[in-house]
Amino acid sequence: MxxxxxxxxxxxxxxxxxxxxxxxxxxxxxxxxxxxxxxxxxxxxxxxxxxxxxxxxxxxxxxxxxxxxxxxxxxxxxxxxxxxxxxxxxxxxxxxxxxxxxxxxxxxxxxxxxxxxxxxxxxxxxxxxxxxxxxxxxxxxxxAGLIEDGTALLTAREEEVLSMLAKGYSNKEIAEVLFLSVKTIESHKSKIMEKLNLKTRPELVKYALKHGLLDFE
The missing domain is CATH 3.40.50.2300 (Response regulator)
Structure with a gap:
């Protein structure tokens, strides 16, 4: 069955x-x-x-x-x-x-x-x-590396944190929503920036917008 x-x-x-x-x-x-x-x-x-x-x-x-x-x-x-x-x-x-x-x-x-x-x-x-x-x-x-797709590098949790960061949430606010510690959110943020080779929040927002992660509904 x-x-x-x-x-x-x-x-x-x-x-x-x-x-x-x-x-x-x-x-x-x-x-x-x-x-x-x-x-x-x-x-x-x-x-x-x-x-x-x-x-x-x-x-x-x-x-x-x-x-x-x-x-x-x-x-x-x-x-x-x-x-x-x-x-x-x-x-x-x-x-x-x-x-x-x-x-x-x-x-x-x-x-x-x-x-x-x-x-x-x-x-x-x-x-x-x-x-x-x-x-x-x-x-x-x-x-084969012929197509670059950064989102494939992220875990589901990292993608969720990325979306919230791009929408303007602080580390503390994200931690409260996801029931995680601020330290954990900071760790996720560091890994996201490293994986996607991003340096600043504006770059992060631009990336999230490009990959459809800024759905506010």
Whole structure:
């Protein structure tokens, strides 16, 4: 039996996917979540085989951040990102975050079921399938150093700290929000600046803006 957690901020969507999955003999939904932090907590606790993750889940941590953090906390987890965005940039970010699958909300029911079965076996599932060669080529270029992608160097926590620093939060304010010590935040900041070869806060803000880390919603 494939154990599944669904993470989506729309109750109707969660309910529909849950009924679809539970109608199958080889899989079941063991829990649902309505935002990224919930998805992280429940996945770490229950350790499902597959997480079906919505990309956009305001408020709270979005599906991309939750995917990156889950792969750090539970490396063996298989995550399928479910989204409305059929965009090359989104696909790149999702796969770099560690997702095993990418499927559109406009896909057929059977496509989602196939995706769940596929990733639960340790394989990748991309929709549409025609993007697979393109994604593999892109990731190969990153591995070969032909494409520079600094955000791939950062952990999920470092990316979160970078975003908050760029938005003007002080080290103390970030520490309070993330329930960490100021010393830990200062350490994260130093590592971020070193990894990205940044020297000043204006450079940090410019970098965050360029890489889409200044979403204030």
């Amino acid at each position: 494939i154990k599944v957690i669904i993470a989506d901020d729309h109750a109707i969507v969660r309910s529909g996917i849950q009924m679809l999955i539970n109608s199958q003999e080889d899989m079941e939904v063991i829990e649902t979540a309505e935002e990224g932090e919930q998805a992280i907590r429940k996945t770490v606790e229950l350790k499902p085989d597959v997480v079906v993750m919505d990309l956009n889940m305001p408020p709270g941590k979005n599906g991309l951040f939750a995917t990156k953090q889950l792969k750090e906390l539970v490396p063996q987890i298989h995550i399928i990102v479910l989204t409305m965005h059929d965009d090359k940039e989104y696909i790149f970010k999702v796969l770099q975050a560690g997702a095993s699958g990418y499927i559109l909300k406009s896909a057929e029911d059977m496509d989602l079921l196939t995706a769940i079965r596929t990733v639960s076996n340790g394989e990748a599932y991309l929709y549409p399938k025609a993007t697979k060669a393109l994604i593999e080529n892109y990731l190969e270029q990153i591995a």
